[in-house]
Every structure is written in C-alpha cells, then in structure tokens.
Amino acid sequence: MRIISICPSNTELAAYLGLTSSLVGVDDYSDWPAEIDKLPRLGPDLDIDIDRVEALKPDLVLASLSVPGMEKNIERLKERNLTFHVFNPNSLEEIASDLITLGKLAGIEERAQKIVEHYRELIEKYCHITEKIDKKPELYWEWWPKPVFTPGKTNWLTEISELAGAVNCFADQDTASYQTDWETVRNKEPDHICLVWVGVQTKKVNPAILEKRPGWNDMNAMKAKNVHVLEEPYFCRPSPRLLIGLQKIASIIHPEHYPAYSEEQGDPLLKLI
Numbered sequence: 001m002r003i004i005s006i007c008p009s010n011t012e013l014a015a016y017l018g019l020t021s022s023l024v025g026v027d028d029y030s031d032w033p034a035e036i037d038k039l040p041r042l043g044p045d046l047d048i049d050i051d052r053v054e055a056l057k058p059d060l061v062l063a064s065l066s067v068p069g070m071e072k073n074i075e076r077l078k079e080r081n082l083t084f085h086v087f088n089p090n091s092l093e094e095i096a097s098d099l100i101t102l103g104k105l106a107g108i109e110e111r112a113q114k115i116v117e118h119y120r121e122l123i124e125k126y127c128h129i130t131e132k133i134d135k136k137p138e139l140y141w142e143w144w145p146k147p148v149f150t151p152g153k154t155n156w157l158t159e160i161s162e163l164a165g166a167v168n169c170f171a172d173q174d175t176a177s178y179q180t181d182w183e184t185v186r187n188k189e190p191d192h193i194c195l196v197w198v199g200v201q202t203k204k205v206n207p208a209i210l211e212k213r214p215g216w217n218d219m220n221a222m223k224a225k226n227v228h229v230l231e232e233p234y235f236c237r238p239s240p241r242l243l244i245g246l247q248k249i250a251s252i253i254h255p256e257h258y259p260a261y262s263e264e265q266g267d268p269l270l271k272l273i
Contacts, residue, residue: 001019001022001059001060001107002057002059003022003058003059003060003062003106004024004025004026004053004056004058004060005023005026005027005061005062006048006073007027007030007045007064008027008029008030008031008032008239009064009087009237009239010064010087010239011023011027011032012241013087013095013102013239013240014102015035015036016240016269016270017099017106017111017112018111019106020036021035022106023039024040024056025041025042025053025056026039026040026041027045028042028043028045031233032233040052045067045070045073046069046070046072046073047073048073050076050082053077053080054080054082058082060083060085060105060106061082061083061084062084062085063077063084063085063086063087064086064087064088065086065087065088066087066237067198085101087101089238090154090155090156090176090238091154091156092123092156092159092160095119095238095239095240095242096119096120098238100113100116114273115273118272118273119243121272126164126250126258127163129165129250130165133257136167137166137167137253138166138188138190138192139161139168139169139190139191139249139253140185140193140221141194141196142185142194142196142197143196143236144198145197145209148180148181148185149177149179149180150170150178150185151168151170151176152168152171152174152175152176152178153168153171153173153174154175155177156238157235160245161249163250164249164253164254164258165250165257166191166249166253169188182213183214183215189221190221191220192221192226192252192253193210193221193222193227193228194228194249195207195227195228195229196231196232196235196236198232198236202229207227210227230245231245231248234248235249243267243268244267244268247259247261247265248261
C-alpha cells in the first residue's frame, strides 16, 4: 500500500502502526521517525503540492484539520479524486480511535487494537497516580506568544495536565484553542508556565522575553523559576508521542510521585509494542 502523510502527527500515527515502510511521501515538517528522512517532501502542511502528491500515485493520503488553514489541502485532494482520510483529534481517546481507523484502512486492524490497548494502559497508569495527589498546581500552556494562544478545555493538554497531577488554568474555556492576552494570564497566577510554541524548535524559544511582559516579573511562577521550555513535538501534535510529554511534565511538576524522566528511556509505548 502506498501511503502519503501531509501532517507530522499523521506520519507519527503511521509509524506507531509499523507503516513507515508504506510511506512514499510526507510534508516538510514531519521529522519522526528517522526512516522518513529520505522520502520526497511535498511542501509545508498548510500548502501541500498536490501535483507532487498525485504524481506519487498514492493509495491513501493521510490528511488533517488540526491546524486552521489545512482545509485548502482537503479541497485540492477532492479536486484530484485522490483517496484520503482526514484526522482531527482533540483528545487522547480520539487519538486512540484514529490509530484504529488507520489500522482498518491499512488492513492491520488487529495490530492497531493491540497498540491501542498498550496506549490506554499507559494512560491508566498515570490516572492511578494522579488520583492520589491532593495538591494540584495550575499550569499555563503557551502555544503562541503574540497573539497569545493557549489550549482550552477540549484539548489534549488539559488531559495531559490532569494526568500529570495538575490543572490547565484555561480549562474553563470550552474550546480546543483559546486566544487570550498577557494581562489575563498574569491575573490567573499559574503555578507553572509551559512554553511550547507551535512549529518552533525548543532552542529557538527564549524564556527571557517573559520578563518584558508588564507585571510578569511579579508572578509567582516567575519568582519560583517555574518556567519550562518544552519540546513542541511532545505536546503540540495529536499522536501517541504525547505520552512522552506526559512523562516529562509529570516528573517536573511532581517528582515525588511520578517516575523520573530521561531522554535515554525512549518512548514508553514503543517499548510495549
């Protein structure tokens, strides 16, 4: 089966299902696993080169609506009568459902079911830990600095926060992505500030800019140096790699309750597959 992925999270879904060898092309931003490095690149995920997609004669294109503007890709795929499936998960359970769906489309449903079983086991493990935690600090997740965007109630980072024994301070906003401002964040007085700018490499995120925001130096999180620059792929993409992010943030917020995290440990889900 010839599969094309035009979104990084979809490329990762395929990888967890063992479908990397079936990929014949990916978007410019897909960067995991390493096996995809030699594949044809088909443009940024918001502006895919549909001519190149069609030329690769795919049996299935894995499309997405996870970022505003991706609708254009869907329209072009329809115009060319290419076979595609659109993924747009906002929760950890919807990611599990997408794994099953892709497994069915690729004819490996049984394998997908087993992987999802392990995926849910890992989530359940963290559920048991967080149930025993009484004091749950508030986290502010910054997706973009200006204008300010942060995840709301219906996004996976609210779930990740809860599984890490904490609370998303914007979980009261009934949306996946919420636009706010620096003053509102300051008034929230979160206990921790988590910087995960969408599409920006960790090394290019400069936490020093927070000090220039009016009143932010007086925030408790700033005084306690609870500012965390985190890896975008582990927190901003709806794929099972979010469980790596969960491991990391949980060990930062509650090191006394959760297992220590290190890069050398690798992917907890891949160890079970």
